[in-house]
Amino acid sequence: MISGIIRRMNKIRFLKAVDRVVGSALSSIIVSILRLIGRESLSHGTLGKILVIRPGGIGDAVLLLPALKKISEQIRELCPGAQIDILCEKRNHGIFQLSGDINRIYLYDRGIGLIKCLRNSYDAVVDTEQWHRLSAVIAYLTRARVRVGFNTNERGGLFTHMIPYSHDDYEGKSFFNLIAPLIGVKPFDGVPDVFISGGAFIDSGHIEIFKTGKTIAIAPGASVKERSWGGDNFGLTAQRLSELGFNIVIIGSQADKSDAVTIKDYCTGAVDFTGTTSLKDTAPLLKSVSALVCADSGIMHIAYALGTPTVSLFGSGIEKKWAPQGKSHRVINKHLPCSPCTKFGYTPPCASVKCLTQITVDEVVGEVVDLLRIVSCLAPC
CATH class of the missing domain: 3.40.50.2000 (Glycogen Phosphorylase B;)
Structure with missing residues (x-):
C-alpha cells in the first residue's frame, strides 16, 4: 500500500519536474517559431470533433463537467454528429466516466494513450490546465485550427485563443470562460446545484x-x-x-x-x-x-x-x-x-x-x- 502511494506521488513530482524543464523549453521554442511564421486563421468553421485536455486531480475534473455539458449541448445542436474526446490522467479518468457527454477517454500517462489521441484529427482543442506547459504543447501538436487555453506563463502563446486566468474566480467560472470562444456561452451564473447523477448505494452488509x-x-x-x-x-x-x-x-x-x-x-x-x-x-x-x-x-x-x-x-x-x-x-x-x-x-x-x-x-x-x-x-x- 505505502509503496504504491509513494510511486504515485513520485510520478506526479516527476511529471511536474519534466514540465518545468522540458515543457518550458518546448513552449518557448514553438512560440518563437510562431512569431516568425505568423499564426493560422482563427476562423472556426464546423467544430465536428473536439478534444478537451484535463491533467491533474479529481476536483478540477468534477468542476469541468458543467462546461463539458454546455459544449456538448451547444455543439451537437449545430452539428449532430459532433464528438468530444478527453485526454486526462489515470487518477481523474473515473470522473469523466460519470459523464454522458464524452465520446472517448485517452490516458496520456498510461501506455500509448497519448499517441493514439494525437493520431486523431480535431477541429478544436481546449486545454483546461491552469499552469503547466506540456498540455499546451500537446494542444499545439494536435494541429487543431482552434486551440483554446489559459494565458499563463509562456504556454499562452501556443493557443489561437488565450484566456485570462484569475485566482479570484470560482473554478467553475474559469472553465466556462475557456469554452466561450467555442460556443459563445451566456455569462456565467453559477454551477448547477446537481451535475452528477447517482443512484442509491447498494451494500448488503450495511x-x-x-x-x-x-x-x-x-x-x-x-x-x-x-x-x-x-x-x-x-x-x-x-x-x-x-x-x-x-x-x-x-x-x-x-x-x-x-x-x-x-x-x-x-x-x-x-x-x-x-x-x-x-x-x-x-x-x-x-x-x-x-x-x-x-x-x-x-x-x-x-x-x-x-x-x-x-x-x-x-x-x-x-x-x-x-x-x-x-x-x-x-x-x-x-x-x-x-x-x-x-x-x-x-x-x-x-x-x-x-x-x-x-x-x-x-x-x-x-x-x-x-x-x-x-x-x-x-x-x-
Whole structure:
C-alpha cells in the first residue's frame, strides 16, 4: 500500500519536474517559431470533433463537467454528429466516466494513450490546465485550427485563443470562460446545484444505515499533508456525532486507511469503506448520506456535484476558487494572514499548519448539526 502511494506521488513530482524543464523549453521554442511564421486563421468553421485536455486531480475534473455539458449541448445542436474526446490522467479518468457527454477517454500517462489521441484529427482543442506547459504543447501538436487555453506563463502563446486566468474566480467560472470562444456561452451564473447523477448505494452488509436518513460520511484524505486535519480530529468528530445519534461511514482511497483505523478507534461503530470503492461507487455512496465532513479534497467536489451537503475545512486552499457554494454547504476557514498559500496546485511546506490546527472538533460538530437543521428546512415537504 505505502509503496504504491509513494510511486504515485513520485510520478506526479516527476511529471511536474519534466514540465518545468522540458515543457518550458518546448513552449518557448514553438512560440518563437510562431512569431516568425505568423499564426493560422482563427476562423472556426464546423467544430465536428473536439478534444478537451484535463491533467491533474479529481476536483478540477468534477468542476469541468458543467462546461463539458454546455459544449456538448451547444455543439451537437449545430452539428449532430459532433464528438468530444478527453485526454486526462489515470487518477481523474473515473470522473469523466460519470459523464454522458464524452465520446472517448485517452490516458496520456498510461501506455500509448497519448499517441493514439494525437493520431486523431480535431477541429478544436481546449486545454483546461491552469499552469503547466506540456498540455499546451500537446494542444499545439494536435494541429487543431482552434486551440483554446489559459494565458499563463509562456504556454499562452501556443493557443489561437488565450484566456485570462484569475485566482479570484470560482473554478467553475474559469472553465466556462475557456469554452466561450467555442460556443459563445451566456455569462456565467453559477454551477448547477446537481451535475452528477447517482443512484442509491447498494451494500448488503450495511444497507440499513443508509435508510435511516442520519448517516454522515467522513473523508479524512487530502492530496497534501498541509490540508490534512488528522485522524484524531476526525475520530473525535465521528465519536461526537455518533453520540448524537448519527451513523458514521468513512470513505477514501487506500491511502486513507491509516486515518480510517484511527477514526474507528474513537468510533467503533463506524463503517470503513476506504480503499474498497471506485470513483463510480463513491458517487452513489455519497448520494446516500445526509452530509459529508471532509478536508479540501476531490471527494468534497464529488459530493458537491451530487447535491450532498458538505462541511469542508479550508486553510491553504483558495476558498473562493474551490469551496462548494450554496446554502447546503459550510466552509470552516480561519482566514489566517498566511493563507491561502496554494497557487497553481503547489502548496509550500508548513510545519505548523495553524490554519487547520486552530479548527476545533466543537466547531465542526456544531456546523454539521446546524447545516442538517437548515437543509431539512429547505427540503420540500
